[in-house]
Amino acid sequence: MRTATPPRPLADAQAGALDAAQRQINQLVLGKPLEVRLAFVALLADGHLLIEDLPGLGKTTLAHALAATLGLDFQRIQFTSDLLPADVLGVSIYEAPASRFEFHPGPVFTHVLLADEINRAPPRTQSALLEAMAERQVTLDGVTRTLAEPFFVIATQNPVDLVGTYPLPDSQLDRFLLRISMGYPGADAERALLLGEERRLLIAQARPQIGRDDLMTIRAAVQQVHASDALIDYLQALIARSRNHPGVRVGLSPRAGLSLLRAARAHALLLGRGHVLPDDVQTLFPHVAAHRLVANGDAGDARALARSILLAVPVD
Numbered sequence: 001m002r003t004a005t006p007p008r009p010l011a012d013a014q015a016g017a018l019d020a021a022q023r024q025i026n027q028l029v030l031g032k033p034l035e036v037r038l039a040f041v042a043l044l045a046d047g048h049l050l051i052e053d054l055p056g057l058g059k060t061t062l063a064h065a066l067a068a069t070l071g072l073d074f075q076r077i078q079f080t081s082d083l084l085p086a087d088v089l090g091v092s093i094y095e096a097p098a099s100r101f102e103f104h105p106g107p108v109f110t111h112v113l114l115a116d117e118i119n120r121a122p123p124r125t126q127s128a129l130l131e132a133m134a135e136r137q138v139t140l141d142g143v144t145r146t147l148a149e150p151f152f153v154i155a156t157q158n159p160v161d162l163v164g165t166y167p168l169p170d171s172q173l174d175r176f177l178l179r180i181s182m183g184y185p186g187a188d189a190e191r192a193l194l195l196g197e198e199r200r201l202l203i204a205q206a207r208p209q210i211g212r213d214d215l216m217t218i219r220a221a222v223q224q225v226h227a228s229d230a231l232i233d234y235l236q237a238l239i240a241r242s243r244n245h246p247g248v249r250v251g252l253s254p255r256a257g258l259s260l261l262r263a264a265r266a267h268a269l270l271l272g273r274g275h276v277l278p279d280d281v282q283t284l285f286p287h288v289a290a291h292r293l294v295a296n297g298d299a300g301d302a303r304a305l306a307r308s309i310l311l312a313v314p315v316d
Contacts, residue, residue: 009269010218017210020210021210025069028199029061035180036062038178038287041266045263047177047263048133048155048176049155050156050176050178052156055158058182063116064200067112068208070111071207071208072212073110073111074110074111075109077114079125088108088125090106091104108138112152115129116156117156118156118157119157129172133175136149150216150219170294174253174256178263221269226274226275227261227275227276230316234315238260238309242309245305249294249295251293252292268280282310286307286310
């Protein structure tokens with residue numbers, strides 16, 4: 001007897017708004033449908049997104065397009081070598097008339113935070129985001145302040161071999177649900193960019209497609225997407241293989257496994273399904289795993305390792 005397919009756990013209006021939001025961003029960021037979908041996966045799975053690539057390939061454009069389409073509070077921080085933690089989190093300033101210190105919140109107190117070129121700031125400033133990303137709170141001067149919901153960090157970084165960059169520590173990388181790269185556009189998309197209006201002007205004209213309440217409902221619906229026992233077996237096999245792969249020194253943690261499952265549920269929801277398929281896991285695995293794997297010295301690129309792990313684990 002066949003098992004009934006779980007329905008998509010979204011109302012028609014919310015599903016329509018989600019589809020409209022993706023269409024709008026694909027009109028602003030041309031030729032990158034997979035990257036746009038992965039950005040939505042990170043958002044809906046209550047994670048954060050790291051976009052790594054060379055300058056000028058649309059990393060910041062994608063971040064601005066997401067913010068405009070979501071209609072949420074948005075702040076941007078340009079990370080530089082002289083940026084201080086207080087420039088990110090905020091600072092308490094003594095107010096003489098009131099005879100007390102008043103806290104002035106930093107740009108982290110927002111819904112969508114663009115941390116532009118995050119690896120141009122020194123490690124101390126990079127780490128200022130750790131508590132905010134992991135706990136959705138900021139502790140300063142012995143006071144813990146809760147951040148807004150949703151809180152979504154989109155960080156861009158240049159390749160670490162470029163001048164003036166600092167590598168992100170492993171603890172910070174682990175706080176990003178997904179790492180993606182934009183890559184060069186295809187010929188048709190690049191021609192449309194050359195002949196069309198400035199992306200900055202088009203983004204300024206974009207209208208929000210999803211309200212905050214609908215977004216929170218959609219994020220809650222992600223947890224209702226069904227993952228079968230067989231799917232969990234497959235996911236566990238991938239995690240186990242990452243820990244005994246000859247090219248890997250440090251494999252995936254239990255938190256990485258939870259991140260992969262959460263992302264797979266969000267991916268299934270975006271594709272209109274109420275259940276996770278192995279295809280969801282396979283699509284996401286390189287983007288969830290590569291920045292968390294620690295390769296042996298001669299093992300090569302972590303993305304290639306992630307792909308080899310996928311090939312080594314069959315789908316039963």
